[in-house]
Amino acid sequence: MKYGIIGTGNMGSMLTHAFISSGAVRANNIAIYNRTPAKAQELKNEFSELAIAPSIKELGNTSDIIFICVKPHHYEAVIEDLTLSSSQCLVSITSPVSVADLEKAVSSQVVRIVPSITNRAHAGVSLFTFGDNITEAFKKELLSTFEFFxxxxxxxxxxxxxxxxxxxxxxxxxGFLIENMIDSAHKIGGISEDKATVLMEEMIIGLAALLDKKIYSFPELIKKVTVKGGVTGEGLVALEENIDDAFLAMYQATHYKHYRDKLSIKL
Ligand SMILES: NC(=O)C1=CN([C@@H]2O[C@H](COP(=O)(O)OP(=O)(O)OC[C@H]3O[C@@H](n4cnc5c(N)ncnc54)[C@H](OP(=O)(O)O)[C@@H]3O)[C@@H](O)[C@H]2O)C=CC1
Ligand SMILES: O=C(O)[C@@H]1CCC=N1
Structure with a gap:
Protein backbone atom coordinates (compact mmCIF):
# COMPACT_ATOMS: atom_id res chain seq x y z
CA MET A 1 0.00 0.00 0.00
CA LYS A 2 1.21 3.50 -0.82
CA TYR A 3 0.53 6.15 1.84
CA GLY A 4 0.34 9.88 1.09
CA ILE A 5 0.47 12.65 3.69
CA ILE A 6 -0.63 16.19 2.84
CA GLY A 7 0.59 18.70 5.44
CA THR A 8 3.68 17.90 7.49
CA GLY A 9 3.04 20.13 10.51
CA ASN A 10 2.60 18.71 14.01
CA MET A 11 0.30 15.84 13.09
CA GLY A 12 1.52 15.04 9.57
CA SER A 13 5.09 14.71 10.82
CA MET A 14 3.94 12.87 13.98
CA LEU A 15 2.09 10.30 11.83
CA THR A 16 5.06 9.94 9.45
CA HIS A 17 7.35 9.32 12.45
CA ALA A 18 4.89 6.86 14.03
CA PHE A 19 4.33 4.93 10.78
CA ILE A 20 8.06 4.49 10.23
CA SER A 21 9.40 4.14 13.80
CA SER A 22 6.74 1.58 14.75
CA GLY A 23 7.46 -0.51 11.65
CA ALA A 24 3.86 -0.09 10.43
CA VAL A 25 4.77 1.45 7.06
CA ARG A 26 8.14 1.53 5.32
CA ALA A 27 9.47 4.99 4.47
CA ASN A 28 9.71 4.05 0.78
CA ASN A 29 5.93 3.53 0.74
CA ILE A 30 5.19 7.07 2.00
CA ALA A 31 4.95 10.27 -0.04
CA ILE A 32 4.62 13.64 1.66
CA TYR A 33 3.65 17.12 0.51
CA ASN A 34 3.67 20.41 2.46
CA ARG A 35 2.75 23.96 1.44
CA THR A 36 6.14 25.19 2.68
CA PRO A 37 8.55 22.73 1.01
CA ALA A 38 11.32 23.17 3.62
CA LYS A 39 9.16 21.46 6.26
CA ALA A 40 8.71 18.36 4.08
CA GLN A 41 12.44 18.41 3.32
CA GLU A 42 13.19 18.34 7.09
CA LEU A 43 11.33 15.03 7.36
CA LYS A 44 13.13 13.65 4.31
CA ASN A 45 16.46 14.61 5.91
CA GLU A 46 15.46 12.31 8.78
CA PHE A 47 14.02 9.51 6.62
CA SER A 48 15.84 9.58 3.28
CA GLU A 49 13.58 6.98 1.63
CA LEU A 50 10.49 9.20 1.93
CA ALA A 51 9.26 10.64 -1.38
CA ILE A 52 8.36 14.31 -1.61
CA ALA A 53 5.49 14.69 -4.09
CA PRO A 54 5.74 17.68 -6.45
CA SER A 55 2.07 18.59 -5.92
CA ILE A 56 -1.10 17.55 -4.09
CA LYS A 57 -2.49 16.24 -7.39
CA GLU A 58 0.57 14.03 -8.02
CA LEU A 59 0.48 12.72 -4.42
CA GLY A 60 -3.20 11.85 -4.93
CA ASN A 61 -2.47 10.08 -8.22
CA THR A 62 0.25 7.89 -6.71
CA SER A 63 -1.16 7.00 -3.25
CA ASP A 64 -3.70 4.37 -2.17
CA ILE A 65 -4.41 6.05 1.20
CA ILE A 66 -4.25 9.84 1.45
CA PHE A 67 -4.15 11.60 4.83
CA ILE A 68 -5.14 15.29 4.92
CA CYS A 69 -3.20 16.76 7.85
CA VAL A 70 -3.97 20.47 7.41
CA LYS A 71 -6.08 22.79 9.58
CA PRO A 72 -9.86 22.44 9.11
CA HIS A 73 -10.27 25.61 7.02
CA HIS A 74 -7.59 24.41 4.55
CA TYR A 75 -9.40 21.15 3.73
CA GLU A 76 -11.49 22.72 0.96
CA ALA A 77 -8.45 23.92 -1.04
CA VAL A 78 -6.66 20.58 -0.65
CA ILE A 79 -9.69 18.54 -1.75
CA GLU A 80 -10.13 20.76 -4.81
CA ASP A 81 -6.66 19.69 -6.00
CA LEU A 82 -7.32 15.95 -5.60
CA THR A 83 -8.89 13.70 -8.24
CA LEU A 84 -9.56 10.40 -6.51
CA SER A 85 -11.23 7.13 -7.52
CA SER A 86 -13.28 4.55 -5.63
CA SER A 87 -10.21 2.30 -5.31
CA GLN A 88 -8.50 4.90 -3.07
CA CYS A 89 -9.13 5.96 0.53
CA LEU A 90 -9.11 9.53 1.83
CA VAL A 91 -8.52 10.10 5.56
CA SER A 92 -9.57 13.22 7.48
CA ILE A 93 -7.74 13.67 10.79
CA THR A 94 -9.83 16.57 12.03
CA SER A 95 -13.07 16.37 14.01
CA PRO A 96 -15.13 19.08 12.21
CA VAL A 97 -14.65 17.31 8.84
CA SER A 98 -16.92 14.27 9.13
CA VAL A 99 -17.02 11.21 6.91
CA ALA A 100 -20.43 12.38 5.64
CA ASP A 101 -18.85 15.72 4.54
CA LEU A 102 -16.03 13.86 2.79
CA GLU A 103 -18.32 11.32 1.12
CA LYS A 104 -20.22 14.15 -0.54
CA ALA A 105 -17.01 15.87 -1.69
CA VAL A 106 -14.91 13.02 -3.16
CA SER A 107 -15.32 9.81 -5.18
CA SER A 108 -12.95 7.74 -3.03
CA GLN A 109 -13.65 5.70 0.08
CA VAL A 110 -13.40 7.79 3.25
CA VAL A 111 -12.41 7.42 6.92
CA ARG A 112 -11.79 9.87 9.74
CA ILE A 113 -8.96 9.00 12.09
CA VAL A 114 -8.31 11.55 14.85
CA PRO A 115 -4.83 10.86 16.22
CA SER A 116 -3.19 12.02 19.45
CA ILE A 117 0.27 13.38 20.12
CA THR A 118 0.63 10.38 22.47
CA ASN A 119 0.83 8.16 19.36
CA ARG A 120 4.36 9.58 18.84
CA ALA A 121 5.38 7.45 21.84
CA HIS A 122 3.46 4.47 20.38
CA ALA A 123 0.78 4.94 23.03
CA GLY A 124 -2.69 6.40 23.45
CA VAL A 125 -5.80 6.14 21.31
CA SER A 126 -6.66 6.86 17.66
CA LEU A 127 -10.37 7.58 17.01
CA PHE A 128 -11.84 5.84 13.92
CA THR A 129 -15.08 6.66 12.07
CA PHE A 130 -15.57 4.74 8.83
CA GLY A 131 -17.55 6.00 5.83
CA ASP A 132 -20.43 3.88 4.52
CA ASN A 133 -18.49 3.00 1.37
CA ILE A 134 -15.35 1.67 3.06
CA THR A 135 -14.20 -1.81 2.00
CA GLU A 136 -13.13 -4.47 4.49
CA ALA A 137 -9.66 -4.41 2.90
CA PHE A 138 -9.06 -0.70 3.71
CA LYS A 139 -10.66 -1.12 7.17
CA LYS A 140 -8.26 -3.98 7.94
CA GLU A 141 -5.26 -2.15 6.49
CA LEU A 142 -5.85 1.05 8.51
CA LEU A 143 -6.75 -0.67 11.78
CA SER A 144 -3.71 -2.95 11.60
CA THR A 145 -1.43 -0.02 10.70
CA PHE A 146 -2.63 2.12 13.61
CA GLU A 147 -2.42 -0.85 16.03
CA PHE A 148 1.36 -0.64 15.63
CA PHE A 149 1.45 2.65 17.56
CA GLY A 175 -0.43 19.61 30.82
CA PHE A 176 -1.91 23.01 31.63
CA LEU A 177 -3.35 21.80 34.96
CA ILE A 178 -0.07 20.09 35.86
CA GLU A 179 1.90 23.27 35.10
CA ASN A 180 -0.49 25.08 37.43
CA MET A 181 0.14 22.46 40.16
CA ILE A 182 3.93 22.86 39.74
CA ASP A 183 3.69 26.64 39.81
CA SER A 184 1.55 26.56 42.97
CA ALA A 185 3.99 24.12 44.65
CA HIS A 186 6.75 26.64 44.00
CA LYS A 187 4.66 29.55 45.28
CA ILE A 188 3.40 27.91 48.46
CA GLY A 189 6.23 25.51 49.32
CA GLY A 190 9.27 27.36 47.98
CA ILE A 191 10.49 24.27 46.05
CA SER A 192 12.22 25.12 42.76
CA GLU A 193 10.10 24.68 39.65
CA ASP A 194 12.75 22.35 38.17
CA LYS A 195 12.66 20.04 41.18
CA ALA A 196 8.85 20.10 41.34
CA THR A 197 8.77 19.28 37.60
CA VAL A 198 11.00 16.21 38.09
CA LEU A 199 8.83 15.01 40.97
CA MET A 200 5.70 15.59 38.92
CA GLU A 201 7.02 13.77 35.84
CA GLU A 202 7.99 10.73 37.90
CA MET A 203 4.61 10.75 39.69
CA ILE A 204 2.77 10.84 36.33
CA ILE A 205 4.91 8.05 34.87
CA GLY A 206 4.18 6.00 38.02
CA LEU A 207 0.46 6.77 37.79
CA ALA A 208 0.42 5.73 34.11
CA ALA A 209 2.18 2.47 35.06
CA LEU A 210 -0.49 1.71 37.69
CA LEU A 211 -3.20 2.31 35.08
CA ASP A 212 -1.31 0.40 32.37
CA LYS A 213 -0.89 -2.62 34.65
CA LYS A 214 -4.57 -2.27 35.68
CA ILE A 215 -3.54 -2.35 39.35
CA TYR A 216 -6.03 0.37 40.35
CA SER A 217 -8.97 2.19 38.73
CA PHE A 218 -9.38 5.95 39.34
CA PRO A 219 -11.89 5.48 42.21
CA GLU A 220 -9.62 2.84 43.81
CA LEU A 221 -6.61 5.17 43.53
CA ILE A 222 -8.48 8.00 45.24
CA LYS A 223 -9.62 5.66 48.02
CA LYS A 224 -6.15 4.15 48.59
CA VAL A 225 -4.37 7.51 48.76
CA THR A 226 -6.94 9.31 50.87
CA VAL A 227 -5.97 8.22 54.39
CA LYS A 228 -8.84 8.67 56.84
CA GLY A 229 -8.13 11.87 58.80
CA GLY A 230 -5.10 12.57 56.55
CA VAL A 231 -3.97 15.41 54.30
CA THR A 232 -5.21 14.17 50.91
CA GLY A 233 -8.84 14.42 52.02
CA GLU A 234 -8.31 18.04 53.08
CA GLY A 235 -6.74 18.80 49.69
CA LEU A 236 -9.60 17.10 47.83
CA VAL A 237 -12.20 19.16 49.70
CA ALA A 238 -10.31 22.34 48.77
CA LEU A 239 -10.17 21.22 45.13
CA GLU A 240 -13.89 20.40 45.07
CA GLU A 241 -14.72 23.83 46.47
CA ASN A 242 -12.57 25.62 43.90
CA ILE A 243 -12.85 23.64 40.68
CA ASP A 244 -16.51 24.63 40.18
CA ASP A 245 -17.61 23.81 36.64
CA ALA A 246 -14.18 24.25 35.04
CA PHE A 247 -14.43 21.10 32.91
CA LEU A 248 -18.04 21.73 31.87
CA ALA A 249 -16.94 25.18 30.69
CA MET A 250 -13.99 23.66 28.83
CA TYR A 251 -16.20 21.10 27.01
CA GLN A 252 -18.74 23.83 26.19
CA ALA A 253 -15.97 26.01 24.71
CA THR A 254 -14.61 23.21 22.50
CA HIS A 255 -18.12 22.25 21.36
CA TYR A 256 -18.90 25.84 20.41
CA LYS A 257 -15.64 26.14 18.43
CA HIS A 258 -16.42 22.79 16.73
CA TYR A 259 -19.89 24.09 15.80
CA ARG A 260 -18.44 27.32 14.33
CA ASP A 261 -15.77 25.37 12.39
CA LYS A 262 -18.41 23.05 10.92
CA LEU A 263 -20.49 26.04 9.79
CA SER A 264 -17.50 27.71 8.10
CA ILE A 265 -16.11 24.64 6.28
CA LYS A 266 -17.51 24.20 2.77
CA LEU A 267 -16.15 21.15 0.95
N1 LIG B 1 -2.17 19.04 17.01
C1 LIG B 1 -2.84 17.98 17.51
O1 LIG B 1 -2.55 17.44 18.61
C2 LIG B 1 -3.97 17.38 16.71
C3 LIG B 1 -4.40 17.94 15.51
N2 LIG B 1 -5.41 17.35 14.79
C4 LIG B 1 -5.82 17.93 13.51
O2 LIG B 1 -4.69 17.87 12.64
C5 LIG B 1 -4.75 18.93 11.71
C6 LIG B 1 -3.38 19.57 11.61
O3 LIG B 1 -3.01 20.06 12.88
P1 LIG B 1 -1.49 20.40 13.19
O4 LIG B 1 -0.62 19.39 12.53
O5 LIG B 1 -1.39 20.60 14.65
O6 LIG B 1 -1.36 21.79 12.41
P2 LIG B 1 -0.03 22.49 11.85
O7 LIG B 1 -0.37 23.92 11.64
O8 LIG B 1 1.15 22.13 12.68
O9 LIG B 1 0.18 21.78 10.42
C7 LIG B 1 -0.60 22.06 9.31
C8 LIG B 1 0.27 21.87 8.10
O10 LIG B 1 -0.55 21.97 6.95
C9 LIG B 1 0.21 22.59 5.95
N3 LIG B 1 -0.67 23.10 4.90
C10 LIG B 1 -1.61 24.08 4.95
N4 LIG B 1 -2.21 24.22 3.77
C11 LIG B 1 -1.66 23.30 2.94
C12 LIG B 1 -1.85 22.96 1.59
N5 LIG B 1 -2.75 23.56 0.82
N6 LIG B 1 -1.09 21.97 1.06
C13 LIG B 1 -0.17 21.33 1.82
N7 LIG B 1 0.07 21.61 3.10
C14 LIG B 1 -0.67 22.59 3.66
C15 LIG B 1 0.95 23.67 6.68
O11 LIG B 1 2.04 24.09 5.89
P3 LIG B 1 2.97 25.37 6.22
O12 LIG B 1 4.26 24.77 6.64
O13 LIG B 1 3.05 26.12 4.94
O14 LIG B 1 2.29 26.17 7.30
C16 LIG B 1 1.37 22.94 7.95
O15 LIG B 1 2.62 22.29 7.83
C17 LIG B 1 -5.84 19.89 12.17
O16 LIG B 1 -6.94 19.78 11.30
C18 LIG B 1 -6.20 19.42 13.58
O17 LIG B 1 -7.56 19.54 13.86
C19 LIG B 1 -6.01 16.19 15.21
C20 LIG B 1 -5.62 15.60 16.38
C21 LIG B 1 -4.59 16.14 17.23
O1 LIG C 1 -6.43 22.31 18.87
C1 LIG C 1 -6.92 21.67 17.93
O2 LIG C 1 -7.76 22.19 17.18
C2 LIG C 1 -6.48 20.25 17.66
C3 LIG C 1 -7.61 19.28 17.56
C4 LIG C 1 -7.31 18.20 18.54
C5 LIG C 1 -6.11 18.62 19.21
N1 LIG C 1 -5.65 19.73 18.72
Missing part, protein backbone atom coordinates in the same frame (compact mmCIF):
# COMPACT_ATOMS: atom_id res chain seq x y z
CA UNK A 150 -1.97 3.27 19.14
CA UNK A 151 -5.18 1.73 20.40
CA UNK A 152 -7.72 2.29 17.60
CA UNK A 153 -11.25 2.92 18.97
CA UNK A 154 -14.35 3.30 16.79
CA UNK A 155 -16.37 6.41 17.66
CA UNK A 156 -19.82 7.61 16.56
CA UNK A 157 -20.11 11.05 14.93
CA UNK A 158 -22.12 12.48 17.85
CA UNK A 159 -19.34 11.66 20.31
CA UNK A 160 -16.35 12.85 18.28
CA UNK A 161 -15.95 16.21 20.06
CA UNK A 162 -15.88 14.89 23.65
CA UNK A 163 -13.80 11.89 22.59
CA UNK A 164 -11.27 14.15 20.85
CA UNK A 165 -11.26 16.49 23.87
CA UNK A 166 -10.07 13.54 25.95
CA UNK A 167 -7.79 11.75 23.46
CA UNK A 168 -6.26 14.58 21.42
CA UNK A 169 -6.71 17.81 23.41
CA UNK A 170 -6.32 15.95 26.73
CA UNK A 171 -2.50 16.11 26.79
CA UNK A 172 -2.70 19.92 26.52
CA UNK A 173 -5.51 20.26 29.08
CA UNK A 174 -3.80 18.03 31.63
Missing amino acids: SKPVEIEEEHIRVASDIVSCGPAFL
